[in-house]
Amino acid sequence: MLSNKLGLAPRLLSSYSKRLAVIDYHYFTSKDLIYPDLEVSYESLEAQLEIISRNCRLRPPVETLEEIFSGKMKSEEQSLIITIDDADKTLLEALTFFNEFKIPLVLFAPVGLCLSENESDGLRSRCLHMYKYLSLFDFPDPYSQLVNADKYFDFIINSSFKDLDKLYKIIRSIERESSVILERKLLTIQQLKDIIESQNIIVASHTMSHSVLSELPTDWMKWEISRSSEIISQIGGDIRLFAYPYGYKKSYNQNVKNTLENAGVKYAFTTTSSLTKQNSDHLSIGRASMLNYKERSFVLGTVSGAFRIWDRLLLR
Numbered sequence: 001m002l003s004n005k006l007g008l009a010p011r012l013l014s015s016y017s018k019r020l021a022v023i024d025y026h027y028f029t030s031k032d033l034i035y036p037d038l039e040v041s042y043e044s045l046e047a048q049l050e051i052i053s054r055n056c057r058l059r060p061p062v063e064t065l066e067e068i069f070s071g072k073m074k075s076e077e078q079s080l081i082i083t084i085d086d087a088d089k090t091l092l093e094a095l096t097f098f099n100e101f102k103i104p105l106v107l108f109a110p111v112g113l114c115l116s117e118n119e120s121d122g123l124r125s126r127c128l129h130m131y132k133y134l135s136l137f138d139f140p141d142p143y144s145q146l147v148n149a150d151k152y153f154d155f156i157i158n159s160s161f162k163d164l165d166k167l168y169k170i171i172r173s174i175e176r177e178s179s180v181i182l183e184r185k186l187l188t189i190q191q192l193k194d195i196i197e198s199q200n201i202i203v204a205s206h207t208m209s210h211s212v213l214s215e216l217p218t219d220w221m222k223w224e225i226s227r228s229s230e231i232i233s234q235i236g237g238d239i240r241l242f243a244y245p246y247g248y249k250k251s252y253n254q255n256v257k258n259t260l261e262n263a264g265v266k267y268a269f270t271t272t273s274s275l276t277k278q279n280s281d282h283l284s285i286g287r288a289s290m291l292n293y294k295e296r297s298f299v300l301g302t303v304s305g306a307f308r309i310w311d312r313l314l315l316r
């Protein structure tokens, strides 16, 4: 708010036509917030979208990206792309507001977790997701060798559904902490398909299991990207766009970027708040999280890159 009022947000300092802001949402709620970093109330959302639709230029996301990177962006307004991560079911109700203001949207789905637990890849993705939540040395025999991430991935990919199911039950009993995303209800693959067809929303990959890509063995990391890309294209999504799970600077690296490029990804989004210019890295496009405020100066500060200053102060 302050940065917008003092004019520290670049919106007031430079020509709009050269910068692109991207914001992201996660969960929506009509109750008190449980996760203030991830949730926005429907009431705030409606107020935010109204402010945004009056002040920003919201064109189809892929065209906007092409224009900014080719230097052909010609606009007097702040260009903005709105994204939602994690495909939480609460977004279905939020879509009413996006429709009301005719705001285009990119939805990044961890498709492996959107698959049912009764499908191999759905169960595999849940097991893989849980790896970092395990107290690994509690693995009972004969699973003790699975402490090693390579062996863990090998086992998950090559086991029968029955063996995997058995392992998943053990995993849930030795987890150190529960995972927020596994506790949420995510959209199903059918629901993703439906919103692509009926609402003209871009759905893109947020990997299979929502793990930190830079921490994974190469085979595992490649599977996260290639398998999710297959599913995204099967349901009519757009494989040119991608969002890194967690998205902080160290959650991806050059190896991950090369794999994305080979899989046909042109634009990959982080969660570091930065504005995108013509010479920015296509595979490291910054985004600011939209928080639960409905004040005009907060919303305009956020879409103008005010959080860039905050992230710099925190060396993120």
Ligand SMILES: [Zn+2]
Binding pocket: 085, 086, 206, 210, 244, 245, 246
């Ligand atoms: Zn995510």
